[in-house]
Amino acid sequence: MNGGSAALRTLSPAAAAAPPDRTLLLLLPAMAMLVLMFFVPMVLFFVRTFIEFQGGRAEFIALARDLLFSQPYLTALATTNWIALTVTLAVLLVGYPIAYYLTTATGPSGSIVVLAIVLPYFTSIIVRTFSWMVLLGEHGLVNDTLRAIGVISEPLPLMYNRLGVLIGMSYVLLPYMVLTLYAAMRSIDPLLLRAAEGLGASGFYTFRRVYFPLSLHGVLSGALIVYILSIGYFITPALMGGQHDIMIAMLIDRELEVAVDWPAAALMSLSLLAVTLALYAIYYRVTDVRRLIGAR
């Protein structure tokens, strides 16, 4: 506070006399909601869990060490990040062309694509996941079709393994990537592409040297959103994964719902939160750097 008032005194008279920025008040409802519905319950959960923990500090540290360095936890951590990374890349590869198409589409075709991407969100994630099971099962539509046209003789293992998790999660998370990329791509001045072309660049060169770099902050934002959402997933991997596809959120769920071990669940949740915040910090630095080099 002292530092703040000292800084104020050094301002020019004109700046000091300026009225405070009231537009910040517009954020008040959002802030209040975030604090009341997210921050306070979460802090209460952690605080109460640790207050109720039976045993001293030494026992708590021992529990934390046993839990966070246990083989199941570390394996789940590795699995979680591997799946999140793969899903992020897959969604990026699929989403980038779709987002690009949306920026160029005129008339109803664009709306139809947007609708096709967003429409599944009007049903619950459970329903959507079960629909995948109908498609990807051993006797599902995909395998039956491939067998009928003679491409394969044995059914492809598309479900109840890592591939199933990746397909299911990529599908669910695709819209986040597409819509984020779309927003970034819309802000790219088409004149720049025309300039590149007019100056002798081929379509591919224009993409590599101009369009992609300018869409990069959208790629980063989209990747971060998808990654952060991915590491918290548990319904899709629980339904579509195999025996080994255990993600952190599934462990937390089990500690909470099955073992009713709140300290363990709280510790795992905190570790997941820490990973998420660390990723966000990296993202923040990256976008900051981006602004420094003057990209729009």
Place this chain on the structure above:
Amino acid sequence: MTRTRLTRRNLLIAGSAVLATPYLSSRPARAAGQVVIRNPGGAWSDTQKKYIYEPFTTETGIEVVIVPTTLTKMLAMVKSGNNELDIADAGYDGLVELDKAKALAPIDYAGWKYTNPDDIPEEYKTANTAGMALYATVLGYNKDTFANNSQPKGWAEFWDAKKFPGARTLQDMAAGTPNLEFALIADGVPMDKVYPIDIDRAFKSMSRIKPYIKKFWDTGALSAQMLADRDIVLGSIWNGRLQAIADKGAPVAIDWTQHMLSIQAYGIFNGAKNLKNAQLYVDYAMQAKAQVGMPRELNYGPTNIKAFDMLTAAQKANLPGSPENMKRCFIQDVNWWGNNRAKVNATWSKWILT
């Protein structure tokens, strides 16, 4: 059958998206007051409404308020002293957790006027819980794969993947209780000597069948889906889930040999705001005419023996707890599970990765 172990997922599956929005079963009848009950939602809730809540309100004027929530939430509510529930309609295993947290009040069996307590066998009653429906974890199989009664009969044969080839499923830890009992029976332990479970022996037996398990199921819907989609041909499954897809035409059937019986029960909360109404409700709900809805609509067995008189022979044949089926089942020991679940969970976490 819906399901009894209460997790967030199951509620979602049951379609109860709104976790804490009370449902009023009838118009407010202020004079007689109300009773607030937790149930698992979905088809279970609908059937209860039709056969119990609505007749109860008509007869007593007491309105029934439904709050679908999870065991974890109930525990949290009890711990924080913010419990607004009077009655929990939940799996017996979940009620044992609540009872351990000293959340449940004694059932006033002596004061019952609708139901004769003697019509409820002792194994379904405790001081603080009254079992009101039965469900079974059975051996389900594909009738096309195992035609002409060629299916494995009992868990030793289920474990024999050479003689009975095909992908299988068993219950996941995430569903609350993995099928350690079946693993022991497969390893030669008699049905009535399963408890207390020898955890090491059970997991060793589980390891033998693990390569043939396509996926462990953690929700009743998943086990049914895999069986209906022919992704598996054999599996442990709740009888109601299997019956539901069989009724829709899936070529699946139950082998009742060595099935496990579980109990759905009522518990009344300590310090319930409507304690008198709650006691009256449980009394009302335990009578045969109230219990008969679950067998008819969802293939749950009744706990009131009088209820069997109201069912046809064909209905009885497919019901857990029927005289015929009682001869080939064992009752799940939820107290053992309550005391050992955390330990089994830790063992499972390591075992599943091997």
Place this chain on the structure above:
Amino acid sequence: MVEVDSDLAARGAPAAVGELALPAPVAAVRGAIELRGLTKRYGDETVVDAIALSIAPGEFFSLLGPSGSGKTTTLMMVAGFVRPDGGAILLDGEDIAAVPPQKRGFGMVFQNYAIFPHLSVFENVAFPLRARRWANGAVAERVSWALELVRLGRFGDRHAHQLSGGQQQRVALARAIVFHPAVVLMDEPLGALDKNLRFEMQVEIKEIQQRLGMTVLYVTHDQEEAMSMSDRIAILNRGRIDQVGPPGEVYERPANPFVGRFLGEANLIEGTIAPQFDDGTRLVLPSGHELRAPSGSRCSGGAQGMLFIRPERIEITPGANAVGGPRDNALAGRIRRCAFLGNILRYAVDVDGTAPVTVDLQSAVGVAPLPAGAPVVLRWPVADSLILPAEP
């Protein structure tokens, strides 16, 4: 701060362009552009209507017109971004209809500079060379040449947002010429600059164009800009070319009233055209007064016409005796008002039987303007007059 400093630095080195050694001015042999019946329609609307033009190698040629006249569309068709609905574009005699934009080999400067925001100044200028797969060494050499040419030699490491508008324009210019294109297309390149900077850039662009001997096709709506830079100007109006010619010709001898008005202040005095005489054409005002113009007008006797005269050609003297002669037209009137525009005084003079006539006089220190209501005589040479057909 960066902007002010660097602009001052740039202004402090006026001789830089002339000192550059390469390449020496040569008579351009490449870069001839011909448009034949070039047409573009959007729906029912014909935005470019059968335009025909022939631009010589090394010529600075401007397309001038108001917005919506089709000048930018014409340029975009030449660049290859817009597909013509009819006609042909020939580069050095060859039809380039099927050639995609990136293969046409034109340098291009865009309206809002279109500087790549994620690239440094150096990389922006290097872009056309790298797109053509030049080796690094050659790129570095050529980029520094181009940056020196536009006096941005020290700015290679900067990013676009660190540059002023004028500097960004120079980057765009360097980028357009760095690969020595025979033809550079410019689309309102100075539109976003303030007036002083614009004039300065006009001079620079013109000097660079002459030094490099390149053909420039330049689109602008600013007639002063077009006249100060161009060898020839085409004035476009509603998708058609109204007139093509050197700046002096289109300014002094407009083909129609539109061109006359568009290129600057113009008096267009309406009347009836009298029969042709040996000594010129005459226009009879509604008041009966006669004005003369040299013969050669395309108007026939009896038709409605307009006498065109630029305000700065008219002399103004106090008095009421307006008698013309064989070399002078004269009109009597009264001062309506006078506006001080800095270098000139602009009078509006009421004349019987016609709209007020505008007269521009050089302003001079200590000379009081004529008061409103003062009777004056307007006088101008017959040779500077032109009779145009009345507007439909």
